[in-house]
Amino acid sequence: MNVGIVGATGYTGLELVKMLVKHPRFQLAYIANSEGDTTINELHPSLSGVCEDKVEKADVDAIAKHCELVFLALPHKTAMAYVKPLIAKGVKVVDLSADYRLPLDIYEEFYCPHTDVENLSHVVYGLPELFRQELKSAKLVANPGCFPTSAILGLLPFMSKRVADTPIIIDAKTGVSGAGKKLSEVTHFVNVNDNLFAYNPLMHRHAPEIANKLGVDFEMVNFVPHLVPVTRGMLSSIYITVEGDFDAEALLREHYKNDAHVRVSSKPVDMKNVAGTNFCDIYVQKKGNLLFIASAIDNLMRGASSQAVVNANLMMGLDETMGIPDIAYVP
Amino acid sequence: MNVGIVGATGYTGLELVKMLVKHPRFQLAYIANSEGDTTINELHPSLSGVCEDKVEKADVDAIAKHCELVFLALPHKTAMAYVKPLIAKGVKVVDLSADYRLPLDIYEEFYCPHTDVENLSHVVYGLPELFRQELKSAKLVANPGCFPTSAILGLLPFMSKRVADTPIIIDAKTGVSGAGKKLSEVTHFVNVNDNLFAYNPLMHRHAPEIANKLGVDFEMVNFVPHLVPVTRGMLSSIYITVEGDFDAEALLREHYKNDAHVRVSSKPVDMKNVAGTNFCDIYVQKKGNLLFIASAIDNLMRGASSQAVVNANLMMGLDETMGIPDIAYVP
Amino acid sequence: MNVGIVGATGYTGLELVKMLVKHPRFQLAYIANSEGDTTINELHPSLSGVCEDKVEKADVDAIAKHCELVFLALPHKTAMAYVKPLIAKGVKVVDLSADYRLPLDIYEEFYCPHTDVENLSHVVYGLPELFRQELKSAKLVANPGCFPTSAILGLLPFMSKRVADTPIIIDAKTGVSGAGKKLSEVTHFVNVNDNLFAYNPLMHRHAPEIANKLGVDFEMVNFVPHLVPVTRGMLSSIYITVEGDFDAEALLREHYKNDAHVRVSSKPVDMKNVAGTNFCDIYVQKKGNLLFIASAIDNLMRGASSQAVVNANLMMGLDETMGIPDIAYVP
Amino acid sequence: MNVGIVGATGYTGLELVKMLVKHPRFQLAYIANSEGDTTINELHPSLSGVCEDKVEKADVDAIAKHCELVFLALPHKTAMAYVKPLIAKGVKVVDLSADYRLPLDIYEEFYCPHTDVENLSHVVYGLPELFRQELKSAKLVANPGCFPTSAILGLLPFMSKRVADTPIIIDAKTGVSGAGKKLSEVTHFVNVNDNLFAYNPLMHRHAPEIANKLGVDFEMVNFVPHLVPVTRGMLSSIYITVEGDFDAEALLREHYKNDAHVRVSSKPVDMKNVAGTNFCDIYVQKKGNLLFIASAIDNLMRGASSQAVVNANLMMGLDETMGIPDIAYVP
Structure with missing residues (x-):
């Protein structure tokens, strides 16, 4: 073909x-x-x-x-x-x-x-x-988009547990290759090396894509990307309020049991283990009614x-x- | 002396x-x-x-x-x-x-x-x-502690605006010097370089220090530290739900107007501008009822x-x- | 099999x-x-x-x-x-x-x-x-060994042109993975990041391997490895004195024309273009009687x-x- | 004033x-x-x-x-x-x-x-x-210039020992800030991070400055700068052929005994120990007639x-x- x-x-x-x-x-x-x-x-x-x-x-x-x-x-x-x-x-x-x-x-x-x-x-x-x-x-x-992929895959299994009208918080970290080959202040080595900062906080245009695909009100999606001194990789740290008593990791494993390109991890995921691959690695931790979800992908691949x-x-x-x-x- | x-x-x-x-x-x-x-x-x-x-x-x-x-x-x-x-x-x-x-x-x-x-x-x-x-x-x-310093300074001006019983989310990023000189897996160059991950999510022992000094219930403080490939520096990305109509940046400036070692910034703060100093640089952004606060310090200094x-x-x-x-x- | x-x-x-x-x-x-x-x-x-x-x-x-x-x-x-x-x-x-x-x-x-x-x-x-x-x-x-591989492949095509009894200088740069997974001062992120230094200068035990395989007197091989803030990669910068009038790049291309895993480059080679592969990329530049050869490999692969x-x-x-x-x- | x-x-x-x-x-x-x-x-x-x-x-x-x-x-x-x-x-x-x-x-x-x-x-x-x-x-x-400063300070004490008409080899490594704030391919984070390469080998215009101040023939100075993934710092690895029997470190210490901004080290020098200062740290090692000199400065400071x-x-x-x-x- x-x-x-x-x-x-x-x-x-x-x-x-x-x-x-x-x-x-x-x-x-x-x-x-x-x-x-x-x-x-x-x-x-x-x-x-x-x-x-x-x-x-x-x-x-x-x-x-x-x-x-x-x-x-x-x-x-x-x-x-x-x-x-x-x-x-x-x-x-x-x-x-x-x-x-x-x-x-x-x-x-x-x-x-x-x-x-x-x-x-x-x-x-x-x-x-x-x-x-x-x-x-x-x-x-x-x-x-790269941000929506990592955020949506992390959130999907838990949307039915989410308390309506509570904020969805996505604190995302991306490597510099996400900014492309174009020369700019934020891709200059000296500005990125040994540094880290948020950009377009709460105003990035990937937020509507996330809201639309999850079927939630755009106002509920609070998305803050950060640039980190890494070439490739993306980690979304996601926080939502849930209700009910459930085993979050078990729910996550069940949701993705037939998906070859999602791996559920019992330890916090990182960027390197997915670099160069199509895997999305996901970790979840529950504390009371708050869920912390970490979703890692290679921004250029998955x-x-x-x-x-x-x-x-x-x-x-x-x-x-x-x-x-x-x-x-x-x- | x-x-x-x-x-x-x-x-x-x-x-x-x-x-x-x-x-x-x-x-x-x-x-x-x-x-x-x-x-x-x-x-x-x-x-x-x-x-x-x-x-x-x-x-x-x-x-x-x-x-x-x-x-x-x-x-x-x-x-x-x-x-x-x-x-x-x-x-x-x-x-x-x-x-x-x-x-x-x-x-x-x-x-x-x-x-x-x-x-x-x-x-x-x-x-x-x-x-x-x-x-x-x-x-x-x-x-x-370094995490409490950055988190508390970011939160203090806004605690009176916070909606009671809503989660305080602190997504913190720290350079490797915070782990000290001790040799360990997480300080090995190969494990940190081009990588990024959360550790002890929702369970780090700096959380009770933050809760105690802010006078809030420990259960409300959701603290997730991340290790980043940077030698020195700390950025806390903080999310809280607030009520009322107010100018968040103006409130922040007013709160710290007499403090020589806090700088309020109209642009997202970064790690490098405070590296080697005692400054805490703080930025705030409001979207509806959600407040995003970014608070940057040098973990070894401030x-x-x-x-x-x-x-x-x-x-x-x-x-x-x-x-x-x-x-x-x-x- | x-x-x-x-x-x-x-x-x-x-x-x-x-x-x-x-x-x-x-x-x-x-x-x-x-x-x-x-x-x-x-x-x-x-x-x-x-x-x-x-x-x-x-x-x-x-x-x-x-x-x-x-x-x-x-x-x-x-x-x-x-x-x-x-x-x-x-x-x-x-x-x-x-x-x-x-x-x-x-x-x-x-x-x-x-x-x-x-x-x-x-x-x-x-x-x-x-x-x-x-x-x-x-x-x-x-x-x-990794150092001998990069050094020998760089030197081989030019040994017949070398002036006898002149020093062979190999200024090598290696990524940190070459030191292995073992925890040590030199693999601690804080010691390597934003830093660079020679170690065991003129005394590293890879020097006899290089001398032996090239068939030259050990005393003539001057080998200085440097540790650089890179995970994987090795670049040997080699300097020898040669005699005669010849086209160094043409000689290099001729020497390796049948070798699938050596690439000759007309521009200075780098670490990234060979990372993850078995290629050895080689560049040569002649100035008077001095030859500069740059030979790049992935230290863990080639x-x-x-x-x-x-x-x-x-x-x-x-x-x-x-x-x-x-x-x-x-x- | x-x-x-x-x-x-x-x-x-x-x-x-x-x-x-x-x-x-x-x-x-x-x-x-x-x-x-x-x-x-x-x-x-x-x-x-x-x-x-x-x-x-x-x-x-x-x-x-x-x-x-x-x-x-x-x-x-x-x-x-x-x-x-x-x-x-x-x-x-x-x-x-x-x-x-x-x-x-x-x-x-x-x-x-x-x-x-x-x-x-x-x-x-x-x-x-x-x-x-x-x-x-x-x-x-x-x-x-930054390269001449590090090279000349390393070479000065030993010029009287050098064998005439033998090559002076300067393999220099510089941090990216040396390329200035200007945006260019070689300052793009993705091109520099986890990478290392020579540029303008044997043809950089700092070579005539070095030759002129040392009073040697330009043809004898072989200067190859390398860009390394470091923000600030410069290390010149220098190789010369010398004659006579002498204690190289003692000669180095004697030469700079009255200079407040040169430090002689018995261990290989690195970039970080001089970062942010005016110090030039110098190390020397002798093997037979070959001298290896490592000279480290902060490229933006010294x-x-x-x-x-x-x-x-x-x-x-x-x-x-x-x-x-x-x-x-x-x-």
Whole structure:
């Protein structure tokens, strides 16, 4: 099965290449970025001797000619211009941007006017633990954001125990690769090393995505991301008020007993044990009516690229674990 | 004024030496650790050419002979054996351990039987923003823990606005120096670098200290510390439910308008801007009824040694800012 | 083909497991450490859900019963006690310790008396670029040290150009995982983070291994390792005096044109592009008669475990690249 | 004595402010950058509550009006446009750029045409260990580069022992702050963290400065800088061939016995013990005819700003140690 990548320059593009060159069934038949005229190992020297394919200037006709399915690793607001003609030409799409993750009104409030309302009607949100069946017949998948993935997977098993109208608090910590390759104050080594700070507290645009998928009022979701001096990794520390007497860890294990890419841990989870993999590791601790949930993922993998390949597997009728890395970057 | 340090081997002992050799009024007349027979620059090579004083084997009579005031930078449970005879001999004591921070019953529940109940009756908790007047006449000061310092300073201005019986959530992040010089799994570079995790979630023994000093029920304090790949620094991200309509930043500024060592920031605070200083930098953001407070300190300075010297300044009738570092380790 | 690992607790043991559970032809049939009675995911939690095999207490008869070939990831001086009986029982051995890397006299000078002189006579030094043919029929392979691997691969192409009796200078930088899991001052996060220093300058015991394999006088090899705040990675910066007019990069490319695991770079090499792989990336620059060679490897992979699996591939008649990671931990 | 800083935005400007606000005799009377219209704590938030002075748009007349001496922390090639009129107006200048460090011909080969040849004739190179007497009467001081400072101080005591026409090898490691605040690929956290690489090997323009001040042929100086994942710090590992039988450490101690800011160490030196100070820590090891010298400084302090204040002290008739930090950023 021929697949392609548009947006090969960034970190998520690199992760897609790393998986697809080793995938048992997908053939990486087309790679593009906005300029073209280069090779993938020129963009990412670590691929020298491994994959030295040409990188084209992105073109819808070329994609449709070469690929049954394409991964779009493009900036928010620019992906939708590709999705519309690609779906029209019958190419399946996994879109890693935010463009199809939200209902129209919420998207337009937090991003910009949407230019492809039609495809919004049938898009499937690419979190297999929520929409596995729908993904199997999807033509367009909106790959979740990294923060929502870690937060939603941590919260899902406990939403029925939550006391209504109590705040959901998500104190998230992310590695710097989440900010992308772009140069900026917050990615300058000197500003990040030996440092740690919150940014956009209570105002980050991933909050509406979390609220929408959990089906709770946006006002209840209190989301504060922190930047930490780590290259890759994400840990969401989540606090909710619950009612009733129950064994939180048992409930967590039961909820995910059939999910290959969620691991429940009896000890607090960390970033390194999931680095380089699609695993989401989750830990829970209960004290009175308060639940502390720690949910760890690799922001570039489960938070983006490996989840995208899982979605592609499902869309193409393959086993969802096929070609998905499970060996962590440890030590 | 002659002062001494008992416990010069560790990081807080080093920080005390660094301040006291430059202090305008205190004379560092005595330095000891548990073995003696060395010099301070042998223990801490960075002091070579700066301070090369002898380090004695700790001895109560020698302390009393040389010092008006002594700093005890000793492990929990061992400090009280020094405090009792020192107070009896008329030496003022700033104790950096946990031994006198808590009421008897709480201390014995979380630590061990207390062997100096008498002095517990008159000890002053060394947080100047809470007990400045009492500190001026104190003979024995219990220097606060690092986590309680950052949490309490962040919470104090807003306790009157808090809705009763709602959880106080403190998601704290600390640098590795907080774990001390002792070798352990969690201080091994490979386990910490590019990693991040919670430890003792909801069960850390700093929680009762926070609850006790704020005057709230221990059950309401939900404290989760995280270890981060940073040498020094502490950030407490605090979430509480409040009522009423008020300007949170204005309230914060008003509360600390007379405190030289608290800085209110309109932007999220970070670890580096306070590293090496006694400042506590605080930021607040309100969203509906939820308050997010970020409180940053240097865990070894405001969280231990520089706060101890501030307390000594007050006890000896000096200006509390005398000899206290205010120039941060930036960049 | 059934293979085993003795010494599964450490970092090199973990790397072996990570490769062998994915190897197309090797079956990981036996895992042991010095205590046994555990599982591999208990020792290395990142393997949970991936490999949860039992870990036995190491036993020569059990190894011989289950394995055609065994990897020994044991401390120097203790490996030889296993090698002798294993070879006698017909088990092939890849020894990752230093025990068989050196001629008897040099080994005994730098380590201890050798208790298996017999097998020293036929051991093959496991650097495929030097001894590929011999490795194909080897029964016992001494896997090279990490520093010698990076230094020798950098120097080999240029030894014929070197001016006799001029110093060979190897300024090496290694990540902290090279010091192993053992707790020590130099692996304490606070001592390594934001720091860098040489250790055992001109006196490290890897120097005789380098001299011996290059066939030069030990006195000519000046080797200074530095510890750097990096988890995995090794860069050797090498300086030699050469004669004659030649294109150094062309010579380097020609030398390694048939070696799949050496990449020649026209830009200075770095640690990250080889992290997690068996590649050795080499760069050379000539200025007058001085040659600067930079040689980068992953200290745990090409410097230990992946090179061991390459050697096992050769010993068992397989393609040397089979099951060897080539996708780097980037970013 | 009134002094000023032009170029307050960068890291070296910040370090100058940090020292000058605490200096016993210098009054910081003027601060400027290229835009002005801001405050120093707006540029450097860590200074809030410590120094909140106005920052002016740099102007020669204003400098001359307010200052007896000025520090120029400006980019190479732009500083000389300020020096010429300032010297003409009788203002003493410590120039932290490269503009006056080299003889005319060498400067113009490596930088650009020089527009102030007149002042080149009387400039003093600001390395007190070489030119202390000349500095006392200097009107214009060229503050040395960071790499040359560490390399020259390491080499000076041994130049008389060096075998003529043998290569001087300087393998230098620098923290990222040396690259300045400017955003670039090599300062992006993701590219530096867990990584290490050489840059401009054998071709860096600090090499001619080293050769010129040591009085050796430029061809003999082989200088290779490496970028390391550290914020501040510089270690030069130096290798030279010597003749004669001598005690290298004794020679080193003798050479610097009267220099307050050089510390000789019997153990390999590191970056942290000098961080935040003006110390240069030096270690030497001899093996046959080869000398290994390790020389550590803080690149922003001894490599720039604190050396500049030492020079100013000398120019103004003060003790050279006055107001110079000697307490390291440890841990």
